[in-house]
Amino acid sequence: MPRHAQHNRQETLDKALSLFWRKGFKATSLKDLEDALDMRPGSIYASFGSKEKLFQEVLQRYGRQGLVELERILTANSSPLGGLADYLRQLGELRDTPRPSHACMLVKTLLELGPGGQSALAQEILDSMETRFIDAFKAAREVGELAPGQDPERLGHRFQAQVMGLRAYAERKIERAALHALADDMADDVERLARV
């Protein structure tokens, strides 16, 4: 009996993701979304409830993709420190590919909406990322790759701050090569943690 939905939910979320990532939450108007999603306001609200709920769903999607990508890189390298270094080097290639924004959407959201309320989900996802970084440093210690005096928690916080800085830096008008150099310097420092 039912008429089937004309829009694929995942594709629609990807279009919204691109828009929100580029313009931020407040600067993205319903009009913008109508055009990008090729949906009229009624459909958007029937599907997602509100602009805010749509944004949360988009954030979830962005976060899940980011965590998957991180996991991919870490498991592709048998060395935990090497995996973390690879992750940084890959961020150095940010400017090689067109993207809605070079900065991290989670950080953009955190800075736009403040530490409370609406950006709570962004912070949760950032916490997940950081936890994964810390786990990698713990793995490095257990494998004997990391000097025993090093604290995985502190290294994880530090790594997270570096990633946030690198990606915010990438949002500036900067040359491709300079970003590569910056990311490589950071990656080299991570690998320098390995005891020789």
Next chain:
Amino acid sequence: MPRHAQHNRQETLDKALSLFWRKGFKATSLKDLEDALDMRPGSIYASFGSKEKLFQEVLQRYGRQGLVELERILTANSSPLGGLADYLRQLGELRDTPRPSHACMLVKTLLELGPGGQSALAQEILDSMETRFIDAFKAAREVGELAPGQDPERLGHRFQAQVMGLRAYAERKIERAALHALADDMADDVERLARV
């Protein structure tokens, strides 16, 4: 014959700075400004021209204050690398004092308004900060504090990215002590560049 202005321009700019720094450009409405500045729309527009021009003027003020503060810390330390390390350690105290936001207003602006157009001034000021960092590293090299193999430009980019990351990190719900530890770790690394 003229009636003298009722508002002090610098004090007014400071109030606007607090608001814009906390809420960002788009989320700060004229109504917010009217309340915070205790001015009616006509006065605001007579004094500053537009919301955008007011924001630019506020950015200038923020940038100048930041550059002065950086200069103060660098010149207070006879060692260039020590001065840069001090700057980082002082950022570790961000959460000890109440502020409109713990994140850097220039980075918030860059991420909110994108790399083009309206945030051009924010990028210029970030460039000035970075140039000052690079000059400090150059000074360190000339004093013989820095190993000759090190490139002041790259170190400056790296330092800038670290500061951006640290301050974005500080915007998260994080404990005071954790931010101190993070800043100290970064500062120690800068001082470790000194040849022993």
Next chain:
DNA sequence: TTTTATCTTGAGTGATCGCTCAAATCCAGC
């Protein structure tokens, strides 16, 4: 073909946006 449950439409809601301007207000000089 008709029915029916679901999805989509888009004109229109009240609220708020940045902003304007004629009138009111104010104070220094006469």
Next chain:
DNA sequence: GCTGGATTTGAGCGATCACTCAAGATAAAA
């Protein structure tokens, strides 16, 4: 006290905001 020129006021402008809902469109079931 009066007057002239600068400042301040605030009602209100058109545009846009997020959002609603009655009506229309669609396709599977009867």
